[in-house]
Amino acid sequence: MGLMRVFAAVVRRDMKLAWSQGGAGGLSIGFFVIAISLFPFGIGADKDLLARIAPGTVWVVAMLAGLISLDRLYQADFEDGSLDGLLLSPLPVELLVLAKTLAHWLAIILPLALMAPLAALLLNMTADGLLWLAVSFLVGTPTLSLLGSVGASLTVAIRRGGVLLALLILPLYVPTLIFGTGVVLAAESGADPTPALALLGAVSLISLIVSPLASAAALRMAAE
């Protein structure tokens, strides 16, 4: 039971940090809103065109907004030495990874997921699409934090690791992107969105297993 308390403590701490001074919470939301609104400016106000690109655009911009917050996931602790302390705690490193990832998802990604339907409205998405967009975000965005953690832990000790982080993670995000937009596109065209949703969930589950293992290995190596 002691482990559960430590786990919860890490989650709470990270969530507080995300929205405090130096945290990336507000930054990600702000980026998300601004970047989405660039599209009508850049492409023109053709409502049909915007509605057609809406599912993919919202997903892509959400991924990029999440990316901004990821390089601080482990680096902030690494730089001030608290990562070493966390690694020495009774909590297994894999659970530490899950705790920080959960905090990231709750504090940074979930607000993006809540904003996504509003952003999609800006891009003229249909009502059916909006509902399934929200569902796809709930099912699919855990991979943003989980796979993001893999990239963040691998680049924690690299100077200017943020760019490398993007290069490493974006290919891994592709299945989530394809299935996530697939759900919305299916719903909008009247087809059944559940196959794509199932695949989206499968990707999330796989990353739930892969991420703690890979991230823990990378963190242990970086702390040596």
Added chain:
Amino acid sequence: MMEEMFQHLSFGKHGPYVWAAWTAAIIVLAGIWAQTSIAAKRTKTALDQLRPKRPSNDTLVQSESDQ
């Protein structure tokens, strides 16, 4: 006979595509082979420059005859 072969080698209507693909293959396969060979030579040169120098046999003979 030469005309037949030339005819064959133009591969009909989509000939340019076939030529383009095979040329791309030669460029890629030979190109990375060449890059590897050049890099290997450069590294060998750097290695030779870094090796600690051993005294040559001439100087050894000379210093012995000096004694």
Added chain:
Amino acid sequence: MQRPGRDYITAMHRFANPARFVRLADRLLPWIISVAVICFALGGYFAIFSSPADYQQMETVRIMYIHVPSAWMSMLTYIIVAVASFTGLVWRHPLAFLTAKAAAPIGAALTALTLITGSIWGYPTWGTWWEWADARMTSVLVLLFLYAGYMAMWQMMDDFDKACRATSILALVGVINIPIIKFSVDWWNTLHQGASIVRSGGPTIHSEMQLPLFLMIIAFHAWLIALLLKRVKLELDRRKVAVMQQSLASGLAHQLAPAPEKLEGQ
């Protein structure tokens, strides 16, 4: 006080095993290169001059003799990177990590060639240079990105031991893309047809096309092995240069700050 040369010698002991590798590689290389040259020559000849029943419509299929082998090799090379990385993580032998590092650029080149020849073949056949909805095409593109990330990581990490392990973790995370590429044509029905060569009923392609394809596959394999051996030797030499440069630098540091006993003796 250790002489600078001492660091160099202890470092060289770690490469004693790789010296055996280099001797073996040097013995094998001429044979493998000969196989590659012969098979490329024969395979190329039959690929260009073989005449399937009605060759007027089948001319672009001659691209297959490059596209299919390079696709297979690009995936095989990634598996080599992954297996070498795994071996390095488990047995901690530097040669394993260097093999993975050496293989990656070859894989990236082959993946690029696959995409280029596929695109060139696709235009006259399907009417499009690229089809984002095709599962195999997009997952091969992702494979290229995975290679790029792997190579970028080696480039950007300064500490050799950490770079070995970090790149290995990355390679293993990305290995799931390989079965996705292989089975994507079975799972999704888009442009690429299903498996026509390695399948339970035996190959379904025309028997006259099997010989040149078989020869080209052997040629590509031989080319890959030969180039990989060369690149591993290159990486070993590069590593030696780096180690020697480091020990020279620390040797200089020793000279600039001599031991107290020396100063007193003067």
